[in-house]
Amino acid sequence: MAAPQNTMTRRYEREPARRVFAAELRETTYQFKDGTEEMSPSYILLPTGERCNRVFIVGTITEKRRSEGENVFYQIRIVDPTGTFFISAGSYQPEALQQLSSIETPEFVAVIGKPNLFESPDGRTLISVRAESITKVDRSVRDCWILDAAERTLERIEATETTPDRQTAQEKYPQRPEVWYRIISDALATVEM
């Protein structure tokens, strides 16, 4: 068939925002591109074996720093029961900047953003999330998120089907499901009924 069927009729698919506890995101050290072109999407590979180019996080903002200088730029810390997320927002994330200006610490917030790996001069890999949006939420949203993140993480560690991503994760990361189980269990224990 000569008709350009696939380019003209496909619908935009949005990559799901992964639910990841801080403890897992902080252990992530492998990043790759899906494709060889410059604009190919870039993913991080979670230690539990799933690719991720967007995360959804709910936690407590404990610190907010505005950069000094001409460009407005924020660095913030968001804490979940398992650890800390490092989040940034600059002039390329106008929605997030606007929301941030009216958020004080501490406060429950929901963040949607893109994770990125950096290498420090000594070769250590660091991870930070560039926020696309950040909104003030309440404790019930945070509790929902802990359940959500717990369930998705359990699904990832309990998955039995072999995928290329899972195989790569097995090569790149020490596999220690018992640690994730413990972290999930501890995180769930912070949800009050």
Add this chain to the structure above:
Amino acid sequence: MEPSDVIHRISEKFALLGHPIDQKQLTERLNRLTDEFGIPLPEAERTLVSDFSRQFNLPEGGTAGKQEKTGNSLVTPIAGLEPETWVTLEGMVTVIFPPRSPSIAQSGILADKTGSVRFTIWARSNAPPVETGKWYRFSSAVTDEYNGQVNFKVHGGTTITPLDSDEIPADSPVPIQDLREGLCTVEGRVTTLFPPRSPSIAQSGILADTTGTINFTIWANAGLQELKEGETYQIRHGLVDLYNGRPGLKAQQGTIIAPVSDTARVTTPVSVTPIGSATSGIVTLEGMVVASSHPASEALRQTGTIADNSGAIRFAIRGADESEELKDNTWYRIEGAVIDQYRGALHARITKDTIATVISGEQTLNPAFSPIDQLKPGVSCIRAKMVQDWETNHERMLQSGIVGDETGTIRFVTWQDPQAERLKPDTVYRIYWAAVDEYNGQLSLTLSDSALIEEPGDIEVKSESQEVTGALVHISPGSGLIRRCPVEGCGRVLSRQNFCQVHEFQPEYTYDLRIKGWIDNGRQTWDTIIGCEAVLHLTGLSIDQAKEMAENNPLGPETVFYHIYEMLLGRYFRCTGRVIENRLFAKGCELLSVSQNRLFELINRANAGKPSENIRNKEDSEEISPSSDGKIFQGNEPFREPELHPGGQDNNEQKTVPAPGSKADVGDLQDVTDSRINTGFSPASVHEPMEDYETESYDRDNEDEWMESYREEE
């Protein structure tokens, strides 16, 4: 650790630095963090110390750790290489690159049957030069990593030995469907040769056996004999690599190609494969040509569909082949068709070695209809009702929309063609030989070449009202208070100037409230529209209130947008409505709250996987316990983190490496401690070194590394 310890430690620390802190204020702030916001105590302490440090303009400091690995082994398969190890490798040099620098004697690629790897031979190593197409053993080379790819270096301590012919691994031919990356031996028939593309390529085309097909390339500098279409060859030490996820076979220096004797050649199977159970490779089919067309492209002479009672398959005849075209509504026996896979669907190539003979006599075709929920890429017949007619967005498109049956719905498209016909809404059709395509995991039907037969009666299309649960992760422009065209049956959204695309200026618009955005459950996303009633319910607004909001604010309707944005973005919802592919039209929406049952279920699931508790090793614990001074100082590091440049773009940010001694550098160690404290990867949590997670005895490496960085700091 108790909150009182933390309070004591913080006040002491800052008192010593000449900044006494009010105990009551400190206690309140700590309680707020831990109780109200559920922040773990160590993190709360860190937050407070950081806040106070900044308040008093106190400095920050620290250092970071490092990694090193050594090891050695016997011969390592290339696929198993890890960076920064000592290895011995055996393989064939497949490429040598021109030297880039005087310090490099040679660089190139070494391959074995598990894969290939880049190498660099340092000039200082004084190693004898290697040649392409020859086999060598590299003893005591060192692997390295560059751009995420492992490579290896030949230095003074590495020995390079050419392999004797009896040391070169012999391998027997592998069926094409089992080929993996690396060197291989394969036997197949050249079914297609492509026109020459580049002077560096001698020949390229498709090689097939009865198990599958693979594209091959013969490099001009390989000095190999010319292959002929239709002949069978053995290709020894060819290199299989992946390009865009598809394997390809490369013949280069060192590759040996020999024609295969008549007895061993790949023959066309005599027995007929039912089309419905055909797989990749060379086959014999019998079926009727049910549709055919002449594509605009010169590369293809004819494409179409051939069917038997088990199924149907798309076929193609290349322009370059001399094969005769197939006639519509005629039965053929097709010997030696080459089936391969493209985007999940099988296609049959009729090559010039394919023999198509007309089968005479009465033959009837009784195709089976497939339920929509069981469609696979390829060609299928369905019985379905047209349920949605979409506006087409492309001039070559005749129609697009949704058809459905009792089992589900699927999108369809019909391209402009003199024979193509439109489907009528709410009408049931028998659709013969629709092409089922897959893109991004979504199926769709192309009806351009299908036969459509209208049928009386009705189908109860599977109810589309579904429930979707997830977080609202994006709110798009066009959400909030909108104005619609009042013309009967139109209802299009008006522009700011109250212009309708079709009915032009409409001053008497009607108001509506909606949210356009994305609902996301972490595995799947829905392009979502939340309708007016649900928005009113979620926001507690009325249309009049929203109007008032828009009218009485300088930002106008944007005020309503941001009101909704702040109120609903990042929240969890349960939506009910129609779902078509990844679109959700939500009529009802509820905010989600924590379900106790789900919580208990998850707790049980998590506990079931936890290791047993008492593996504690007391000696180890004490050995690595940091001194108390160090603990306090380190645990209270103020804010630091991977520092980005203000306003940096994606690619800038990625490459930014903070200068040593900058805040990010400081942050490093803390980063490590943070994650360790909270994940239990190290027992050496700064403030409660031996209480919480110290039973993790399975991760000694991490502990040692952590301690090393810790000592360096001291």
